[in-house]
Amino acid sequence: MCKKMSKTMRKRMARAEARSSDDDFPDTETKKSPVDAAAAADGKETETSEAAARPVLCILVGSEYGTGKRYAKQLAHEAEAQGWATEMHDAATFDRRRLAAEPTAQRVFAIIASTHGQGDPAPSMAKLHDWLLDDAAVARAGMDLLHTRYAVFALGDERFKHYCRAGLVLAERLAALGAKPVAGPFCGNAAQPRARDAAFDDFAAALWRTEGAAAPVATGAVAPVLEYTLHHHPAGRGKKRKHSAAPTPFPLPLPGRAPSAAAPCWADVTKREVLTDGDRSTLLLEVDGVPEYEAGDHMGVLPSNPPAVVDAYLASLCAPPGRSLDDVFSLVPAAKKHRGPKVGALPQPAAARTALTWYYDLTGAPPTAVLRQFSTFTRDPEEQAAFRALLDGAVDEAELPQTVLGYLQRFPSTKVPLGAFLELMPRSQPRWYSVASDSATHGSRAALCVSLVAGGVCSTFLAALEEGDALPCFIRRSSFRLPRDKKTRPILAVGAGVGVAPFIGYLHRRQAWADAGHRLGACDFYLGCRTAASLPFRPFLEAAEAEGGAGAPRLRVALSRAGGPKEYVQDALEKDAPGVWAALAKGAAVYVCGDADGMARGVDAALRRICSAEGGLSADDAEAYVAKLEADGRYMKDVWSVGLPTPAQGAAAHTPARRG
Numbered sequence: 001m002c003k004k005m006s007k008t009m010r011k012r013m014a015r016a017e018a019r020s021s022d023d024d025f026p027d028t029e030t031k032k033s034p035v036d037a038a039a040a041a042d043g044k045e046t047e048t049s050e051a052a053a054r055p056v057l058c059i060l061v062g063s064e065y066g067t068g069k070r071y072a073k074q075l076a077h078e079a080e081a082q083g084w085a086t087e088m089h090d091a092a093t094f095d096r097r098r099l100a101a102e103p104t105a106q107r108v109f110a111i112i113a114s115t116h117g118q119g120d121p122a123p124s125m126a127k128l129h130d131w132l133l134d135d136a137a138v139a140r141a142g143m144d145l146l147h148t149r150y151a152v153f154a155l156g157d158e159r160f161k162h163y164c165r166a167g168l169v170l171a172e173r174l175a176a177l178g179a180k181p182v183a184g185p186f187c188g189n190a191a192q193p194r195a196r197d198a199a200f201d202d203f204a205a206a207l208w209r210t211e212g213a214a215a216p217v218a219t220g221a222v223a224p225v226l227e228y229t230l231h232h233h234p235a236g237r238g239k240k241r242k243h244s245a246a247p248t249p250f251p252l253p254l255p256g257r258a259p260s261a262a263a264p265c266w267a268d269v270t271k272r273e274v275l276t277d278g279d280r281s282t283l284l285l286e287v288d289g290v291p292e293y294e295a296g297d298h299m300g301v302l303p304s305n306p307p308a309v310v311d312a313y314l315a316s317l318c319a320p321p322g323r324s325l326d327d328v329f330s331l332v333p334a335a336k337k338h339r340g341p342k343v344g345a346l347p348q349p350a351a352a353r354t355a356l357t358w359y360y361d362l363t364g365a366p367p368t369a370v371l372r373q374f375s376t377f378t379r380d381p382e383e384q385a386a387f388r389a390l391l392d393g394a395v396d397e398a399e400l401p402q403t404v405l406g407y408l409q410r411f412p413s414t415k416v417p418l419g420a421f422l423e424l425m426p427r428s429q430p431r432w433y434s435v436a437s438d439s440a441t442h443g444s445r446a447a448l449c450v451s452l453v454a455g456g457v458c459s460t461f462l463a464a465l466e467e468g469d470a471l472p473c474f475i476r477r478s479s480f481r482l483p484r485d486k487k488t489r490p491i492l493a494v495g496a497g498v499g500v501a502p503f504i505g506y507l508h509r510r511q512a513w514a515d516a517g518h519r520l521g522a523c524d525f526y527l528g529c530r531t532a533a534s535l536p537f538r539p540f541l542e543a544a545e546a547e548g549g550a551g552a553p554r555l556r557v558a559l560s561r562a563g564g565p566k567e568y569v570q571d572a573l574e575k576d577a578p579g580v581w582a583a584l585a586k587g588a589a590v591y592v593c594g595d596a597d598g599m600a601r602g603v604d605a606a607l608r609r610i611c612s613a614e615g616g617l618s619a620d621d622a623e624a625y626v627a628k629l630e631a632d633g634r635y636m637k638d639v640w641s642v643g644l645p646t647p648a649q650g651a652a653a654h655t656p657a658r659r660g
Contacts (some may be wrong), residue, residue: 062125119162295505
């Protein structure tokens with residue numbers, strides 16, 4: 001369980017008040033989801049029935065990707081096994097007025113909230129989060145939360161500065177408004193998926209104890225309660241053409257809509273070039289057909305799983321009677337009034353092979369709750385007992401299979417029905433790349449710098465592409481851009497390895513500005529790599545420096561494996577401490593791109609030491625100075641953590657985690 005955080009409460013409340021307004025959050029009318037509308041229509045009758053019947057667990061989900069929604073479904077399933085009535089809502093459409101509970105209501109709000117960027121909530125949680133932190137908006141609503149009970153499960157990554165902040169701030173704010181916490185808050189750490197699952201189990205168990213329920217029911221003891229059914233689409237022509245498999249695995253963007261993870265564009269590969277070779281190989285891919293973007297933005301790539309892995313999974317699945325895994329299926333809600341966020345629906349009807357190739361995370365860490373549910377389909381009793389023993393911690397973690405496939409192959413009598421697999425299996429998430437170009441100079445083309453990771457799903461997918469192939473992708477706007485209204489501001493750009501990518505885009509953007517006659521500030525690049533030959537874009541960077549001119553960079557390259565003393569980018573910064581301090585005094589902005597756990601932490605510490613050594617600041621004042629740089633938008637980070645498919649978090653940390 002995590003301790004509450006209060007350091008940044010006033011700051012967060014001020015930000016929320018600035019963002020919220022009567023127009024954004026009308027006090028008298030709120031957009032409702034179908035579930036919310038139905039609940040509102042029940043009115044006082046619902047409250048009365050709650051008081052006389054079983055307790056109600058109202059689950060609010062604020063998660064941009066699938067982890068929070070998966071936990072929400074698990075919690076609803078366990079709650080019903082405990083005898084609770086359940087509701088599940090996307091926080092974006094939840095009617096906040098329902099937070100004010102009647103004194104007799106037996107309702108508990110379970111809030112699952114993930115953290116993004118500078119400790120911010122997921123987009124779907126943002127409105128509710130900001131409204132709660134806005135004193136004026138809460139006062140106008142006249143809501144009494146004294147009888148409201150809640151519990152928070154916060155999702156984050158402990159390697160980042162603002163670990164689980166969004167959920168923890170929500171928990172603290174609800175308590176300040178008079179609501180009663182019944183458990184937690186608990187924190188789930190993305191850096192340790194198994195420990196995160198265990199923390200969620202503790203969170204759920206604490207909830208059940210609040211109502212004096214019996215010991216928690218293991219979800220693996222009974223078959224999963226599925227909210228979707230598998231619908232078969234017969235192949236046909238003419239009027240039945242719509243039942244055939246779609247020409248692409250994802251729907252195409254609607255006219256006038258920007259491409260997204262749900263409906264990406266298909267960009268053609270126009271250039272493929274090996275930038276560096278060896279133990280840290282990098283690849284340049286240039287694609288054409290993307291919407292307008294700027295240097296610093298991110299491209300989300302939707303990779304496919306390797307065919308051999310897909311084949312292995314298909315061997316463990318069962319098609320419905322009389323059907324084939326090659327048939328086209330979709331998942332449709334089992335009930336006419338489907339409850340809560342649509343967690344299980346497919347992007348569009350697809351054959352099993354297509355679905356497993358594009359929609360599912362087949363190689364990630366296996367979620368314990370999913371494995372428990374899959375164990376109910378193990379036909380051999382001895383295998384089933386052994387399967388569940390693994391899940392109960394009977395062996396050392398190092399001996400556990402590393403994927404769901406590993407469990408299915410260890411216990412071959414486990415034959416999961418296709419419908420259950422498609423609903424319960426975690427979904428694949430976009431892999432993010434900082435774009436190494438700019439629309440100002442590249443138009444509809446975009447360049448990616450790909451680090452080739454052995455066994456990495458996305459880097460393997462991208463490495464296999466040839467010129468003329470197409471890949472599904474979309475652009476996400478980032479605040480890691482250069483400010484258009486501060487072109488003369490000096491730039492200190494710090495990056496290691498493929499972290500140089502957005503800075504290549506900066507050079508293109510600055511060149512476009514220079515060609516248009518704009519005055520530009522100085523530009524210093526502090527770049528790190530193992531050897532000079534392993535620096536991506538090295539010829540381009542050296543040529544840009546040699547040419548000089550308004551947009552040219554000054555390069556400082558730190559080499560950590562060149563045969564001499566190891567030097568990292570933070571060391572290069574400190575060697576140039578007087579120049580760094582002088583640039584900061586002139587209003588320079590610092591941009592950092594690379595590994596969050598090592599490089600970014602090292603740069604942060606180096607900046608504080610420079611402020612102390614060159615500016616004469618105490619340790620506390622240096623920390624405050626760096627914090628103010630961040631608050632003023634002069635210290636930006638585009639960082640990621642190695643090996644995770646979830647979005648990274650931290651100070652201006654916009655790039656999600658896995659680059660491979």
